[in-house]
Amino acid sequence: MMRSNFVKAYGDALNDGAVQLSFTLPLSPGGMAKEAARHLAEKMGLDQPEVVHMVEAGTGFSFFIVYGFCRHQVDTSQLQATEVEIQEMSFNEINQYIQERIGRRLNVVAACTGTDAHTVGIDAIMNMKGYKGEYGLERYSWINAWNMGSQVPNTRLVAEAKKTQADALLVSQVVTQRDVHISNLSQLTELLEAEGMRQNVLLIVGGPRISHQLALELGYDAGFGPGTTPRQVASYIAREIYRRQQG
Amino acid sequence: MNKLLKQAVEGGSLAVVGMAKNAGKTVTINYLLAQAAIHGIRTGLTSTGLDGETTDSLYLLPKPEITLSAGSLLATARGSLSQGSARLELLRGTRLVNPLGEIVIARVRREGTVEVSGPETCSDLAKVISLMSGEVDLVLVDGALDRVAASAPSVTGGAVLATGAVVAGNVEGVVRETVYQARLLMLPPCRSLNVDEKNLIEQGGIAVSSADGLEILPLETAVDGPLEILDYLTPQCKLLLGGAFTDELAQLLLGASRRLGELSVVVRDGTRVFVGSRLWQQLERSSVDVLVMEAINLMAVVVNPVDVRGRQLPGDKLISILSQLLPGVSVFNPLATGGD
Numbered sequence: 001m002m003r004s005n006f007v008k009a010y011g012d013a014l015n016d017g018a019v020q021l022s023f024t025l026p027l028s029p030g031g032m033a034k035e036a037a038r039h040l041a042e043k044m045g046l047d048q049p050e051v052v053h054m055v056e057a058g059t060g061f062s063f064f065i066v067y068g069f070c071r072h073q074v075d076t077s078q079l080q081a082t083e084v085e086i087q088e089m090s091f092n093e094i095n096q097y098i099q100e101r102i103g104r105r106l107n108v109v110a111a112c113t114g115t116d117a118h119t120v121g122i123d124a125i126m127n128m129k130g131y132k133g134e135y136g137l138e139r140y141s142w143i144n145a146w147n148m149g150s151q152v153p154n155t156r157l158v159a160e161a162k163k164t165q166a167d168a169l170l171v172s173q174v175v176t177q178r179d180v181h182i183s184n185l186s187q188l189t190e191l192l193e194a195e196g197m198r199q200n201v202l203l204i205v206g207g208p209r210i211s212h213q214l215a216l217e218l219g220y221d222a223g224f225g226p227g228t229t230p231r232q233v234a235s236y237i238a239r240e241i242y243r244r245q246q247g
Numbered sequence: 248m249n250k251l252l253k254q255a256v257e258g259g260s261l262a263v264v265g266m267a268k269n270a271g272k273t274v275t276i277n278y279l280l281a282q283a284a285i286h287g288i289r290t291g292l293t294s295t296g297l298d299g300e301t302t303d304s305l306y307l308l309p310k311p312e313i314t315l316s317a318g319s320l321l322a323t324a325r326g327s328l329s330q331g332s333a334r335l336e337l338l339r340g341t342r343l344v345n346p347l348g349e350i351v352i353a354r355v356r357r358e359g360t361v362e363v364s365g366p367e368t369c370s371d372l373a374k375v376i377s378l379m380s381g382e383v384d385l386v387l388v389d390g391a392l393d394r395v396a397a398s399a400p401s402v403t404g405g406a407v408l409a410t411g412a413v414v415a416g417n418v419e420g421v422v423r424e425t426v427y428q429a430r431l432l433m434l435p436p437c438r439s440l441n442v443d444e445k446n447l448i449e450q451g452g453i454a455v456s457s458a459d460g461l462e463i464l465p466l467e468t469a470v471d472g473p474l475e476i477l478d479y480l481t482p483q484c485k486l487l488l489g490g491a492f493t494d495e496l497a498q499l500l501l502g503a504s505r506r507l508g509e510l511s512v513v514v515r516d517g518t519r520v521f522v523g524s525r526l527w528q529q530l531e532r533s534s535v536d537v538l539v540m541e542a543i544n545l546m547a548v549v550v551n552p553v554d555v556r557g558r559q560l561p562g563d564k565l566i567s568i569l570s571q572l573l574p575g576v577s578v579f580n581p582l583a584t585g586g587d
Contacts, residue, residue, distance in 0.1 A: 194491035
């Protein structure tokens, strides 16, 4: 058994439990709105809630920032975090790794699928000019990268993957509450199964509400959340394809 | 023993697939496990990919836990072995991996909860099932989200479809979506396939079969509805499709059928059909016949009348309408009835 490791929120001192909360209520700013906000925070279980900021957010709405103390703690030894394990390499190391270990260029096809038109994420990973000072996959000499853009039907992505003999597919989705994107993501897995291609491609999804665990449930090999860099994705693809080659 | 369990044991393995997340797959698995335990049926359990965590990864709501009785087998990733309360004895590795590690086969020594995270791909799933089936009477596969690929006859011997209030806002919507999905899974087999035609479909090829014989199409995929297909179609031909049958291809064939009259499409099984419900209705009214090489044995539709937020639809009404529209399939709520 692992040793317990309890943690509480940190504000001014260790284990004080201080948290900051923000939300909007459909009330005009004023004494009543402030009291409503304080009560709501209390109902959420915060001790000594204090409204430190109230501002009108459109007519009849107020935005609040509330401070308070959360008495709960979590034991990290009891938790399991599923995240992609990446041994990161540099731009040059990745190219060299592919050249030496795999011996051919890797084909990577990327798209924002379904109705999704949010290309910011996929562009950051793919574009030649890159993101956060890092080159995108298009810049790697040992990766052939295709960015199919936005609102790409799953069927077109699968056809393109077959045509290019893709080693990896990168799908970008902004998952919404209404689950439209979720069924679109799982449909891609099913289409690849139906086409007999699933075991031959590395299937990766990225987006602001994508966790690695959700990706696995969707039948993907990996899920990347916000802040992922091209180098992390390229390192993962290169190492995973090499590992699969080794059996 | 109830009819469903008996049929499931005859099939050797059973996939519980769902119309959506939170449709009641895990509840159904627990129901089947409990029934099997009562009747002394030895069971093995695995899943398509990750499942069985205590919280839902999209809504962060608690999910039902899976309990396995002593003697049952479990195929799951090494990384999830320590996650439940059941005492497990590791039997052997499979050399198949998912992102949580190698899939291993374990025997339950003392009853308790388990986390199941099985193979990601159908080809690996078929291998894992065959590795367990020698030692148990029935292998159950817990599906993930709305993925139905595990119900293909090349993977499992039968299927149960889970549906419920989570699928649509009213009874009509749930019935429409469920009947559409169930009918896809239950597509009838094409009786006239010869060995060459079956091999072609199994290998993922595309061909047109007519009185003139079998013509293999020089296409890698028909998934995006390539126009070249039209050049090969003749009246009363059979289009043999080793891959997916999609909206794009359905549109193409609907157009062609107006010119050519009767046509049939033969896919491997019902999991290969990706035609949306509206277009599917048009196909049903057209002279295009959709058949399968291997029919899925859909044994039951299970209904969860409550959705994830607690909203409730009339369960009895749902069950009785679905029973009428899906003759031969048992329809029940595993939380409410004995399911016979």
